[in-house]
Amino acid sequence: MSNAAPSTTPEVFxxxxxxxDFRRLKKxxxxxxxxxxxxxxxxxxxxxxxxxxxxDFMATPVFGNINVGLLLGLGQFVTTFAITTWYxxxxxxxxxxxxxxxxxxxxxxxxxxxxxxxxxxxxxxxAGSGTVAAEPxxxxxxxxxxxxxxxxxx
Amino acid sequence: MTIGEPWLNITIFGAFVAVTLVIVLRxxxxxKTAADYYAAGRSFTGPQNGTAIAGDYLSAASFLGICGAIAxxxxxxxxxxIGFLVAWLVALLLVAELLRNTGKFTMADVLSFRLKERxxxxxxxxxxxxxxFFYLLAQMAGAGGLVSLLLGIxxxxxxxxVIAVVxxxxxLYVLIGGMKGTTWVQIIKAALLITGAxxxxxxxxALHGFNLSELLGAAAANSDAAVLAPGVQYGLTGTxxxxxxxxxxxxxxxxxxxxxxxxxxxxxxxxxxARRSVVWAIWAIGIFYxxxxxxxxxAGALIGKETILAAPGGVNSAAPLxxxxxxxxxxxxxxxxVAFATILAVVAGLTITAATSFAHDVxxxxxxxxxxxxxxEVRVARITVVVIGIFAIVGxxxxxxxxxxxxxALAFAIAASANLPTILYSLFWKRxxxxxxxxxxxxxLGSALLLIVLSPVxxxxxxxxxxGVDFSVxxxxxxxxxxxxxxxxxxxxxxxxxxRKENVAKAEEMDVRSLTGIGAEKATKH
Numbered sequence: 001m002s003n004a005a006p007s008t009t010p011e012v013f014x015x016x017x018x019x020x021d022f023r024r025l026k027k028x029x030x031x032x033x034x035x036x037x038x039x040x041x042x043x044x045x046x047x048x049x050x051x052x053x054x055x056d057f058m059a060t061p062v063f064g065n066i067n068v069g070l071l072l073g074l075g076q077f078v079t080t081f082a083i084t085t086w087y088x089x090x091x092x093x094x095x096x097x098x099x100x101x102x103x104x105x106x107x108x109x110x111x112x113x114x115x116x117x118x119x120x121x122x123x124x125x126x127a128g129s130g131t132v133a134a135e136p137x138x139x140x141x142x143x144x145x146x147x148x149x150x151x152x153x154x
Numbered sequence: 155m156t157i158g159e160p161w162l163n164i165t166i167f168g169a170f171v172a173v174t175l176v177i178v179l180r181x182x183x184x185x186k187t188a189a190d191y192y193a194a195g196r197s198f199t200g201p202q203n204g205t206a207i208a209g210d211y212l213s214a215a216s217f218l219g220i221c222g223a224i225a226x227x228x229x230x231x232x233x234x235x236i237g238f239l240v241a242w243l244v245a246l247l248l249v250a251e252l253l254r255n256t257g258k259f260t261m262a263d264v265l266s267f268r269l270k271e272r273x274x275x276x277x278x279x280x281x282x283x284x285x286x287f288f289y290l291l292a293q294m295a296g297a298g299g300l301v302s303l304l305l306g307i308x309x310x311x312x313x314x315x316v317i318a319v320v321x322x323x324x325x326l327y328v329l330i331g332g333m334k335g336t337t338w339v340q341i342i343k344a345a346l347l348i349t350g351a352x353x354x355x356x357x358x359x360a361l362h363g364f365n366l367s368e369l370l371g372a373a374a375a376n377s378d379a380a381v382l383a384p385g386v387q388y389g390l391t392g393t394x395x396x397x398x399x400x401x402x403x404x405x406x407x408x409x410x411x412x413x414x415x416x417x418x419x420x421x422x423x424x425x426x427x428a429r430r431s432v433v434w435a436i437w438a439i440g441i442f443y444x445x446x447x448x449x450x451x452x453a454g455a456l457i458g459k460e461t462i463l464a465a466p467g468g469v470n471s472a473a474p475l476x477x478x479x480x481x482x483x484x485x486x487x488x489x490x491x492v493a494f495a496t497i498l499a500v501v502a503g504l505t506i507t508a509a510t511s512f513a514h515d516v517x518x519x520x521x522x523x524x525x526x527x528x529x530x531e532v533r534v535a536r537i538t539v540v541v542i543g544i545f546a547i548v549g550x551x552x553x554x555x556x557x558x559x560x561x562x563a564l565a566f567a568i569a570a571s572a573n574l575p576t577i578l579y580s581l582f583w584k585r586x587x588x589x590x591x592x593x594x595x596x597x598x599l600g601s602a603l604l605l606i607v608l609s610p611v612x613x614x615x616x617x618x619x620x621x622g623v624d625f626s627v628x629x630x631x632x633x634x635x636x637x638x639x640x641x642x643x644x645x646x647x648x649x650x651x652x653x654r655k656e657n658v659a660k661a662e663e664m665d666v667r668s669l670t671g672i673g674a675e676k677a678t679k680h
């Protein structure tokens with residue numbers, strides 16, 4: 001079965017799941033993406049409803065031949081670009097450092113042999129989750145062993 | 155009536171094919187493993203992948219279709235493009251990075267991560283293949299339309315031959331190049347398309363003193379004063395207004411559920427690069443849609459609604475006619491070649507997605523239960539590519555002359571009703587269960603298909619596919635307004651009434667992996 005984790009790993013994931021760092025990361029991620037997603041969807045549907053049912057309002061000229069509808073439509077472009085930039089800044093500052101900290105703590109330092117792991121086919125589907133060793137300290141041996149095993153299959 | 159010089163159009167397209175083939179051959183030398191073939195060794199950078207996403211997403215329908223819709227229906231065409239763009243925020247905020255961290259090759263990898271694997275994988279593969287099928291058919295039908303417009307070939311035998319040539323080229327690219335080759339074709343095509351549209355945009359603006367208001371005034375004067383405000387296309391009746399809401403819902407929620415878009419996130423080495431991909435894609439796609447606003451009104455101003463509608467290809471001819479008006483045969487030739495390249499690139503992306511889903515999900519994991527010899531899976535994928543390619547050619551020839559514009563909207567509606575609910579529930583809701591996933595995916599897919607069959611698209615209207623009978627009990631052409639909420643509702647209901655205990659450890663693992671990237675698939679090195 002693909003995605004099946006080796007029997008040693010679940011406890012580690014449970015441990016990470018309960019750690020303060022991970023809880024903080026999860027909270028910071030959700031408290032940003034969920035409200036912002038609701039916000040832009042509400043704004044988009046408000047715009048769609050106006051364009052669909054308030055033709056006269058949308059046709060109101062603002063200057064020259066530019067009307068309210070065109071400005072609101074271009075406003076959708078502006079907010080899309082702005083939210084994109086905002087999220088990237090937020091993620092770079094608040095999410096990436098925390099995720100990296102947790103990775104450094106629990107995942108083995110990445111090296112070239114690890115990079116060869118995903119070359120396997122579905123038959124070797126344990127690739128990936130296997131890189132997480134049971135214990136950061138002595139996990140190295142088990143992990144090297146599992147990598148070698150996997151590489152011979154692929 | 156033919157405009158320009160068909161031989162010139164063919165020559166420029168031939169040059170595009172020659173250049174991309176060389177690049178595909180060079181890029182595919184390292185195609186050894188499944189990760190190489192399906193995910194290009196996860197070695198593309200964010201900007202490269204973002205450009206490829208734009209190349210995958212900006213189909214002939216968005217280029218020719220939206221330009222034409224703005225030229226003829228004005229503001230309502232613009233409204234269409236906004237949905238296509240805003241949809242990317244769903245992908246950016248809720249899907250791209252989490253998917254990259256937990257999956258391997260397909261959408262089904264993520265959906266079946268913590269649920270009962272085989273039934274969920276089978277359902278996800280079914281939805282993937284359905285979306286690819288409808289999208290592919292729409293693209294091939296579009297190819298037939300382009301042939302008569304741009305190459306001056308009007309008899310059905312000639313059109314069939316051109317469709318077969320385009321299909322055969324696509325098979326060649328995907329067979330040899332895999333995901334790497336497909337990606338390069340999409341990058342080159344996106345660069346050509348955006349540059350071409352950009353040059354024409356500046357040209358049109360220059361003719362109107364770089365004054366948008368003046369351009370709009372000219373379009374209103376030459377076509378119809380109503381084009382500056384919404385309502386020309388969708389505002390006629392209460393039903394058409396409701397139909398537009400249904401379409402808007404499908405567009406904004408469908409994009410992040412399109413399997414060929416999702417698969418592109420696996421071609422980069424990390425979640426951070428997946429994020430950068432989406433950022434690049436949003437800018438490229440957004441700027442392109444701003445260009446189409448100018449080009450559409452430019453076609454309205456310089457050519458006029460009546461001339462466009464009278465040309466072969468109708469609405470779709472607005473952009474080519476504008477290119478001919480501005481730059482004569484040469485610019486028309488370039489734009490025509492870009493239009494063909496667009497179809498080629500989008501069809502290639504869909505084909506590799508469908509083939510990967512069949513080989514990786516259905517063959518390797520459901521039929522063979524994960525026990526395949528190392529190269530077996532990729533071999534099946536390659537055979538599937540040929541089968542899908544032949545099917546696309548036959549389908550494209552078969553639907554010639556049919557009104558298939560609804561197919562793209564249907565593909566988005568299925569993606570939004572069958573795929574997105576399960577993707578979001580899997581990533582954000584711990585109590586989500588196997589039963590919820592199956593109800594949501596089959597319910598969303600089935601209801602979308604059923605409503606299309608019962609809609610005026612199939613029967614009961616002048617433009618219906620089946621004439622003479624009327625079984626259209628559902629008044630809307632787009633099923634999204636019913637099938638999308640239904641997909642979300644069934645996912646919730648199936649989960650809360652489920653008696654099966656899901657694997658808590660797997661859910662925790664998915665939670666941790668999706669956010670931290672621990673254990674995520676790494677790039678291959680050659």
